[in-house]
Amino acid sequence: MGDFSWPFFYTYPPYFTLQPVKETRQKQSALWIELILKYCRHHKVYQLTTDPSDDSPLFSNQSINRRLTQEGRSTFLTELVARGNGLWLDNNQRTCLVLWHTAEQWADIVYEWARSLGLEGSVTTVDELSTGDEVQGTELAGMPRAVLMEALKVLERRGKARIFKGAAADDDGVKFFK
Amino acid sequence: MRRRPGLQGLQRGVETREHFRNLGDTVKETKLAHLQAQVASFKENLEKFALSHRDEIRKDPVFRAQFHTMCANTGVDPLASNKGMWVQLLGFGDFYYELGVQIVEACLATRGVNGGLMDLDALSLFVRRRRGSRAEEISTDDLLRAISKLKTLGGGWSVTKIGSRRLVRSVPGELSTDSNAVLSLAQDKGFTSEQIMQQALNWEAVRIHHTVEALLRDGLALIDDQDPSGACGTWHWVSS
Numbered sequence: 001m002g003d004f005s006w007p008f009f010y011t012y013p014p015y016f017t018l019q020p021v022k023e024t025r026q027k028q029s030a031l032w033i034e035l036i037l038k039y040c041r042h043h044k045v046y047q048l049t050t051d052p053s054d055d056s057p058l059f060s061n062q063s064i065n066r067r068l069t070q071e072g073r074s075t076f077l078t079e080l081v082a083r084g085n086g087l088w089l090d091n092n093q094r095t096c097l098v099l100w101h102t103a104e105q106w107a108d109i110v111y112e113w114a115r116s117l118g119l120e121g122s123v124t125t126v127d128e129l130s131t132g133d134e135v136q137g138t139e140l141a142g143m144p145r146a147v148l149m150e151a152l153k154v155l156e157r158r159g160k161a162r163i164f165k166g167a168a169a170d171d172d173g174v175k176f177f178k
Numbered sequence: 179m180r181r182r183p184g185l186q187g188l189q190r191g192v193e194t195r196e197h198f199r200n201l202g203d204t205v206k207e208t209k210l211a212h213l214q215a216q217v218a219s220f221k222e223n224l225e226k227f228a229l230s231h232r233d234e235i236r237k238d239p240v241f242r243a244q245f246h247t248m249c250a251n252t253g254v255d256p257l258a259s260n261k262g263m264w265v266q267l268l269g270f271g272d273f274y275y276e277l278g279v280q281i282v283e284a285c286l287a288t289r290g291v292n293g294g295l296m297d298l299d300a301l302s303l304f305v306r307r308r309r310g311s312r313a314e315e316i317s318t319d320d321l322l323r324a325i326s327k328l329k330t331l332g333g334g335w336s337v338t339k340i341g342s343r344r345l346v347r348s349v350p351g352e353l354s355t356d357s358n359a360v361l362s363l364a365q366d367k368g369f370t371s372e373q374i375m376q377q378a379l380n381w382e383a384v385r386i387h388h389t390v391e392a393l394l395r396d397g398l399a400l401i402d403d404q405d406p407s408g409a410c411g412t413w414h415w416v417s418s
Contacts, residue, residue: 013369014400021394066404 004042007035016066018075032076037085041100046144049095050074087150097146106143106151111160113140114176123164126152126172220252236273239317246323277316277324280305285348294349295398298322298337301346321346341365349396356389361398369402 009015009031019025039045039058048058050073060067068076077096080086084104087097101109110129114120117134129135130143140148152174155161164173234241284304285296296304302321309316325346328335334350341362347353353361363378364370375386393399 013404014402017401017403019394019400021397024394024397024400027397066402 004039007031010035010061011064013064013066016061016068016072018069018072029076029079033080033083033085036076036080036098037100040098044142046098046147047089047095048073048077048098050077051094087146089146097144097150099147099150103147103150103154106147107154107158107160109139110148110151111155111176113138114161120176120178123173123175125166125170126163126174127170129174224249224252237314239315239320243317243319246319273314274320274324274327277305277320278328280308281321281324281328281346282348284308285346289348292398294347294396295338296346296348298344298346354389354392356385357393357398360389360393371405 015028015031019028036048036058040048045056045058048056050070052067052070052073059073074093077086078093080098081088081096084102085099087099087103089095089097099106113129113135114124124132126145126148130140130145130148135141149163152161152163155176156163160177162175162177164175166172228235228245231241231245235245236242281301284301285294288296288300288304298318298321302316302318305321306316322337325335325337334347336347338345338347338353338358340358343365359379360370360375363375372383372386372390375381376383379386381389390399394401
């Protein structure tokens with residue numbers, strides 16, 4: 001995986017305070033979103049929370065004694081969702097699914113994977129798409145169900161796949177089409 | 179006994195004046211011719227000099243700066259025209275235009291971070307990295323020269339001195355003396371607070387507030403409300 005390289009602003013104290021001037025805030029927001037996506041992708045983090053007691057190094061830098069407040073986290077995650085790179089998992093908007101690939105992009109990746117194995121026309125379980133032997137070593141490995149379902153819904157809308165409800169959630173299946 | 183002015187006296191006066199004027203004209207003409215010859219020979223010598231030291235002027239930033247000083251002292255601007263002999267002789271124009279473009283690039287690329295106010299040393303570093311190791315060496319003098327040419331384009335290019343640092347401004351706008359005072363106060367630590375400002379500058383709260391607001395608006399300052407020492411309203415000056 002290699003070491004994650006933090007951007008310069010991560011060691012710059014004022015970036016942990018929401019800036020009052022609109023233009024400055026937009027720049028700040030853009031830099032944070034870039035960092036969030038890069039960090040999550042690097043460390044395979046799929047979920048973030050606005051809870052300020054969460055000590056993830058992403059939102060708090062011990063070395064300069066600065067951390068994002070709940071308001072700060074909430075602001076940037078909201079922006080993330082607005083850009084299609086995030087999805088709130090609850091109505092209170094506390095937990096956020098991070099999509100470093102948008103749902104559309106994930107859909108492409110899943111479909112491309114299925115096509116490369118010649119799975120068009122056949123049925124596979126949803127779980128297999130993230131835990132099966134065939135996905136080991138690909139980006140799909142370890143993908144949380146929530147992200148996977150978002151991608152499959154996109155494929156369903158495109159008419160490229162169909163989701164089957166199983167008796168239990170584990171039994172959900174998916175059929176890919178040409 | 180005083181002689182009264184007679185007709186002859188008047189005529190003689192006119193003649194004398196005429197003589198003097200003629201003489202004056204001749205002197206002027208010789209002087210002009212002499213000067214023209216001097217200028218011509220000066221230009222010729224300068225050209226000769228430039229040509230024989232062409233490589234040094236191009237490669238050595240120190241020598242280049244000296245050459246520019248010499249030209250400035252004699253009222254010659256080697257960059258004044260794109261078609262002049264200097265450009266043909268030295269390829270100067272391209273050199274500074276290229277540098278100008280690189281400066282603009284550097285300032286634009288870092289504008290998000292520094293609000294359009296870039297430290298001259300940082301700019302120099304940025305431009306050098308961009309040019310790579312194979313390009314001609316450049317000096318601060320070259321940068322300043324290129325920036326002074328950029329001014330022609332408008333867009334508020336200027337170099338401001340704050341404390342011991344020189345800052346290149348790439349966005350329109352003037353720094354007020356108040357803003358300058360606050361920025362130079364912040365330059366050592368990189369930040370200042372309303373408390374520090376009040377102690378150092380002895381300003382009223384309203385004045386401090388106004389100045390800070392202006393700096394924030396211009397993107398030259400950022401707020402940091404998590405100062406561990408607990409002083410509220412600490413704010414930072416951005417520099418790259």
